[in-house]
Amino acid sequence: MILLAFLLQTIRIAVPYLLAAAGGVMSERVGIIALGLEGLMLSGAFGAALGSYYGNSPWAGLLGALVAGGIITSLLAVSTIRFRANQVVVGVAINLIVAASTRYFLRLVFDSSSNSPRVPGFGGEGVGNAMFASFLNPVVWIGLAVLPALAWLLYRTPFGLRARAVGEKPEAAATLGVAVNPMRL
Template identity: 40%
Template sequence: MNKLNFFSDYLIASFHLAIPLAYAALGGLYSERSGVLNIALEGMLLTGAFTAAVTSFYSGNPWLGILASLIVGGLVGMLHAFLCVNLGVNQLVSGLAINLVASGMTSFLARLVFSGNSTQRLPEIKPFIIPGLANIPVIGNLLFQQDILFYLLFLLIALTNYILFYTSFGLTLRAVGEYPQAADTAGVSVVSVRYLAVIISGCLASLGGANLSLIQVRFFAEGMSAGKGFIAIAALILGRWHPQGTALACLLFGATEALQLRIQALGANIPYQFLLMLPYAIAILALVGQEARVRRLGTGD
């Protein structure tokens, strides 16, 4: 029974830690399918977490916090689109600039807002418990006693798959990303499609940030995104820019992070710095393996 409980807790932790990654990666999927590299996912995550925390802190309503994070995330996405699409700024430079500004601004504002309230807990978003199904061993606690953002993520993964591969908008989005000249010749507004895709990207990434601050820890800490935006990009590449593959890659990284947390809790005689770098090391190894596989396929070996 103890082993079963340990396995169940580990699975739940893996899913929870994968959720912000999956939201950010799903957002990056829309942006990059349109041809705009979105390195700014880290800044969008952090901005979403801060906005959701501040709005919930002052209003006492976490749902307003989620709504505010969506709006601000969309605005950050619009900024990235304006810099890259209209002004022609290098997409990598624009993304890194947004990350740096988000990091500095949220840290500064957090000290103003939460000064003297470091122990203040944010309003709780209670899980939805599905009667009957919630009592199933392991699966019940994992799938049928979760919060709204957990269920929304599964819906968005399925919806994204449908939109990308079974709708005219998805075809247009992929055409703009793969061959913008042909799309423009066919009368498609490349600028409008890219704007919309990057705004959607910002909204989804901000939902991941809201999940971090409102559900996982219920307070805001400076730099709490902790590189999750970059891991989301790695998951996006590992998942080959496909919704299901990307989600599974996020689950892999979530499971790795959950593993390092449990190893630390067990008091293993391993330097904690090594454990902290484990998720990032796995991300690098996964990308190296992916590149090696692509090279082998390309050479026909």
Template identity: 85%
Template structure:
């Protein structure tokens, strides 16, 4: 029974990682460094809370998350694709601006410096177990399907072939009639939508937006992309591994066997160890970060 509960909690925790990592795979496959995942998730979380609160429906919350993600993605695309700005600098700037922006609008809209009022979430009212109730949430199933579907799209559709070509050899793709910049923009919109849904899951699952609630999940999702070598199935396994580490952290905190500060380090230590062992041997898309 304990093993089953551990598995259910791991899956529940893995959902935002899976969605953000799927967005990261798409973004980097079209040649744009996905350093802004944290900002995209946080904007999606705020958009979901805002839409759900004023629309009194989690479905409107999802629309709000997608709109917020699209706005941030458009800024990212204009800066990197139109003005050829350094993608690392833009990604860092996006994260900083979204952190400050959500804090500002949290105060402006909800008159709070820390969190929004309670907002409607998805179902589960008749289910006593909170973890089982989470699986009523349709975003959970979208998260579970995101990377397998993305893998199928990348390797079994003409669109996926163009995406991989643009991420590896954009000049060759252009010579065959592929419009590189528009395709990259489409890929970024897909990436932004997936990452913002990851943030929406957090807000709707917790029934509120909390300042900085993504808490570095976007960076861990990016680490999963690199650890999984940009292959959707491997990335999914990496996300589950990191989620299992976070689940272990939560359970150890409850047991109080070791100081909580050391326990909180577990997911981040695992991320560093995983990347230290794989980065030197992984091969990123050849055109990653190159939009000239």
């Protein structure tokens, strides 16, 4: 029983890393160096804390995480595609900027530079047995569904074939009419 509880908690805690790894796999397959994943996770966590705190709902927190991650990802895209900055430098810069800015905004918003106050989450508070609360967390199920969905997307769809072609051999993909980032050629 204790082993099962340990396994369930391990899966629950591993889901954010699993989602970041899935994003890293996707970006690496299309030829983008994903050094900013730590910054993306931190910005998503900060966005989730803000959304959940002010929206008083874990779903608002999930939306806040998506918005914050989208903003930082857009910063990466604009920097590397529009301004042709080095992907490694931008990834490291994003990690440093997000680490500093989240501490600053935590202090500004919550008067603490290390953590937010307790926010609503998908904890399964009404469940009698806390061990099985992980089964009620929709983020766990989303995280577990992402891996087979990503594998299907990359290896069973025309989009996945094009994405892998652009990441592995952009010159060949460009000759077939697939849009390729000019920096990749």
